[in-house]
Amino acid sequence: MGKTFAIVSQKGGSGKTTTTLNLGAAFAVRKLRTLIIDLDPQGGSAFGLGFKPSDYEYGVADLLQDKVGIRDLLLSTESPYLRFIPAGNFNNVAEIDRFHNLGKRLSLLRRAVMGIRDLCDIILFDTPPGENSLSVSAMNCADSVVIPLQCEPLALRTLPQILRLVREVKSKVNPALGIEGVLLTMYDVRYGFTEQVTEQVWRNFPRELVFETIIPRREDFSKAFIQGHPAVFENPLSPASLAYLQLADEIIAKLARE
Amino acid sequence: MGKTFAIVSQKGGSGKTTTTLNLGAAFAVRKLRTLIIDLDPQGGSAFGLGFKPSDYEYGVADLLQDKVGIRDLLLSTESPYLRFIPAGNFNNVAEIDRFHNLGKRLSLLRRAVMGIRDLCDIILFDTPPGENSLSVSAMNCADSVVIPLQCEPLALRTLPQILRLVREVKSKVNPALGIEGVLLTMYDVRYGFTEQVTEQVWRNFPRELVFETIIPRREDFSKAFIQGHPAVFENPLSPASLAYLQLADEIIAKLARE
Ligand SMILES: Nc1ncnc2c1ncn2[C@@H]1O[C@H](COP(=O)(O)OP(=O)(O)OP(=O)(O)O)[C@@H](O)[C@H]1O
Ligand SMILES: Nc1ncnc2c1ncn2[C@@H]1O[C@H](COP(=O)(O)OP(=O)(O)OP(=O)(O)O)[C@@H](O)[C@H]1O
Numbered sequence: 462m463g464k465t466f467a468i469v470s471q472k473g474g475s476g477k478t479t480t481t482l483n484l485g486a487a488f489a490v491r492k493l494r495t496l497i498i499d500l501d502p503q504g505g506s507a508f509g510l511g512f513k514p515s516d517y518e519y520g521v522a523d524l525l526q527d528k529v530g531i532r533d534l535l536l537s538t539e540s541p542y543l544r545f546i547p548a549g550n551f552n553n554v555a556e557i558d559r560f561h562n563l564g565k566r567l568s569l570l571r572r573a574v575m576g577i578r579d580l581c582d583i584i585l586f587d588t589p590p591g592e593n594s595l596s597v598s599a600m601n602c603a604d605s606v607v608i609p610l611q612c613e614p615l616a617l618r619t620l621p622q623i624l625r626l627v628r629e630v631k632s633k634v635n636p637a638l639g640i641e642g643v644l645l646t647m648y649d650v651r652y653g654f655t656e657q658v659t660e661q662v663w664r665n666f667p668r669e670l671v672f673e674t675i676i677p678r679r680e681d682f683s684k685a686f687i688q689g690h691p692a693v694f695e696n697p698l699s700p701a702s703l704a705y706l707q708l709a710d711e712i713i714a715k716l717a718r719e
Numbered sequence: 720m721g722k723t724f725a726i727v728s729q730k731g732g733s734g735k736t737t738t739t740l741n742l743g744a745a746f747a748v749r750k751l752r753t754l755i756i757d758l759d760p761q762g763g764s765a766f767g768l769g770f771k772p773s774d775y776e777y778g779v780a781d782l783l784q785d786k787v788g789i790r791d792l793l794l795s796t797e798s799p800y801l802r803f804i805p806a807g808n809f810n811n812v813a814e815i816d817r818f819h820n821l822g823k824r825l826s827l828l829r830r831a832v833m834g835i836r837d838l839c840d841i842i843l844f845d846t847p848p849g850e851n852s853l854s855v856s857a858m859n860c861a862d863s864v865v866i867p868l869q870c871e872p873l874a875l876r877t878l879p880q881i882l883r884l885v886r887e888v889k890s891k892v893n894p895a896l897g898i899e900g901v902l903l904t905m906y907d908v909r910y911g912f913t914e915q916v917t918e919q920v921w922r923n924f925p926r927e928l929v930f931e932t933i934i935p936r937r938e939d940f941s942k943a944f945i946q947g948h949p950a951v952f953e954n955p956l957s958p959a960s961l962a963y964l965q966l967a968d969e970i971i972a973k974l975a976r977e
């Protein structure tokens with residue numbers, strides 16, 4: 462019932478939006494009722510699903526200002542098993558306000574999300590880069606986090622920062638928060654450092670905290686933002702899609718064991 | 720005297736830190752007294768210059784809390800023409816506090832930076848991804864912005880967001896702020912969409928707002944974070960380094976014309 466994951470990373474460009482879209486699409490292919498909620502003001506998830514800002518009026522930004530209920534935000538996608546809630550326009554949620562009422566916002570969003578968990582099997586939050594109140598809000602609603610990690614040396618060096626933030630949210634805000642796994646992504650066989658980064662992650666982290674599935678660097682993922690369809694929907698048999706379908710299966714198998 | 724650039728982008732992973740480090744190193748190779756100031760709490764610039772957190776005690780975070788003067792923060796690097804000011808530890812600058820005294824912080828940082836402009840020819844700010852007070856602070860100190868743009872479809876779609884923020888900062892905070900240029904980066908000949916993105920940028924933006932120099936996707940840039948030397952210092956004759964040296968020359972030529 463509404464198992465909720467927050468896709469988080471303080472590092473920019475690590476594949477949070479791409480993972481949210483394709484993992485969401487993969488769960489939909491497996492016929493799980495899936496909801497993607499975009500908490501990143503950039504709105505990359507909407508682009509990836511083919512929505513233009515003129516296709517919807519409200520988003521999470523309006524929910525956080527108490528203007529609209531969460532059920533009014535649900536949008537259908539090309540799959541009957543996937544629905545979407547856009548971020549909306551955060552420009553009028555002043556930066557100071559966004560942070561100032563953090564406590565109030567946290568409980569508002571969590572109450573709203575709890576109210577719709579019965580509608581879905583899986584909920585995925587896309588979040589902005591950095592350590593900010595929107596990422597904390599998503600983690601406050603989530604059962605666990607998925608942490609995409611580019612196979613790049615700099616990404617590895619800054620990984621401890623997101624792990625510290627997750628621990629802090631767990632101890633101060635949401636004691637039930639777990640780590641579903643670190644997801645190695647943009648694995649590029651051309652570069653020697655890719656193998657070094659992967660080996661360091663396997664060596665330094667407990668096995669159960671790192672997904673066995675590794676996402677390769679593939680052109681399909683980038684092209685998907687031109688077409689407005691996640692790679693998994695565009696071509697389900699491509700190596701790009703198979704990687705995220707394998708990830709979905711890995712998570713489903715783990716859920717079944719719990 | 721202390722021409723100041725803020726390297727900004729709301730998109731994560733667009734190459735802000737890599738550009739700050741290698742453009743800074745390129746100016747140093749051209750014997751311009753250069754200062755890099757890190758305003759990103761992730762501290763990627765420090766890693767790229769080989770600094771470990773134990774190598775320095777204070778950073779910008781301490782300057783913003785009035786604990787230390789800016790001249791006490793200056794660190795030497797491997798080049799006599801390049802100095803560095805680390806971000807420091809932002810964990811104790813509470814999120815709310817960071818935003819709440821935004822007006823006070825803006826003037827504090829700007830006054831401090833103005834006080835050391837005579838020490839350098841060029842100042843570069845590295846900034847975090849997203850629209851946040853630290854990026855605004857950097858733009859408040861800067862003469863102009865450099866906007867790295869990955870040759871990726873999603874990056875192109877979200878480019879209008881940073882252009883809107885720059886316009887907003889210019890109209891509300893720093894009327895002198897200009898756009899030095901959009902820098903196309905991670906240009907990868909393997910992918911067809913790279914050419915599409917580049918053509919769209921050239922077609923839709925005025926020529927003087929887009930750098931002629933394009934940065935290729937090269938392994939050297941990523942490996943530099945293992946060694947702690949910017950690619951330009953590691954191997955000045957490589958295609959990776961030559962691209963940033965060309966960028967530095969393009970900016971120097973423009974400055975000479977002004
Ligand atoms: N496995 C992959 N192979 C190739 N390209 C990828 C892959 N995953 C993501 N990308 C591309 O890399 C870029 C960064 O990915 P994405 O935008 O999903 O990261 P993000 O963490 O959401 O970024 P931000 O920090 O800005 O929110 C995008 O242009 C995307 O198309
Ligand atoms: N031209 C390039 N070729 C290949 N890799 C690159 C290039 N520029 C940057 N990179 C790599 O891409 C990743 C993102 O670059 P970088 O960290 O500089 O971006 P950023 O905008 O500073 O990210 P953030 O939003 O997290 O601050 C890094 O792992 C870096 O090593």
Ligand SMILES: [Mg+2]
Nearest residue numbers: 477478501505
């Ligand atoms: Mg994203």
Ligand SMILES: [Mg+2]
Nearest residue numbers: 735736759763
């Ligand atoms: Mg950076």
